[in-house]
Amino acid sequence: MQTSIKCGFFMFLLIALVTSCDLFKGKEKATNEAVQQELAEIDWNVVDELPSFPQCQGLVGQEAKNCFEKVVTQHMLTHLGSQQFEISKSINDTIFVNMVITSDGEVQLKKIKQSALLQRELPELQEIIKASITKLPKALPAHKRGIPVTAKFVLPIYLNID
Numbered sequence: 001m002q003t004s005i006k007c008g009f010f011m012f013l014l015i016a017l018v019t020s021c022d023l024f025k026g027k028e029k030a031t032n033e034a035v036q037q038e039l040a041e042i043d044w045n046v047v048d049e050l051p052s053f054p055q056c057q058g059l060v061g062q063e064a065k066n067c068f069e070k071v072v073t074q075h076m077l078t079h080l081g082s083q084q085f086e087i088s089k090s091i092n093d094t095i096f097v098n099m100v101i102t103s104d105g106e107v108q109l110k111k112i113k114q115s116a117l118l119q120r121e122l123p124e125l126q127e128i129i130k131a132s133i134t135k136l137p138k139a140l141p142a143h144k145r146g147i148p149v150t151a152k153f154v155l156p157i158y159l160n161i162d
Contacts, residue, residue: 079132
């Protein structure tokens with residue numbers, strides 16, 4: 001009788017161990033599904049923390065945004081201001097520079113939108129802007145829920161050349 005109780009106990013234990021593995025798989029599957037659902041619901045186009053530069057660390061909100069824009073703008077103005085342009089007529093126009101800060105902090109130029117007048121009058125301008133972008137310091141990436149993410153932004157450059 002005692003042997004049959006031991007045998008029954010071991011069978012129960014064996015069945016419990018075998019079926020409990022399925023319970024862990026079920027919990028793991030449910031967790032993975034919850035994570036995937038959460039990731040699908042995140043608006044990756046809106047970041048929690050904007051990209052930044054080392055000199056802007058510690059700033060938040062509008063101050064951080066202003067600092068980031070100031071670093072990029074000053075860099076571009078310094079680079080463009082050192083160039084000599086010859087034009088046949090005055091120019092009052094805007095160039096739109098589409099850039100990306102990767103999740104590694106690399107600044108990449110995506111596209112430059114400029115008017116036909118600017119292309120005619122300053123054909124070298126795009127190359128000058130490209131060179132300036134490559135010389136920007138490494139940035140601190142944007143973050144979404146604590147994860148470094150790639151962020152896109154557009155830098156308008158207003159030109160007023162007489």
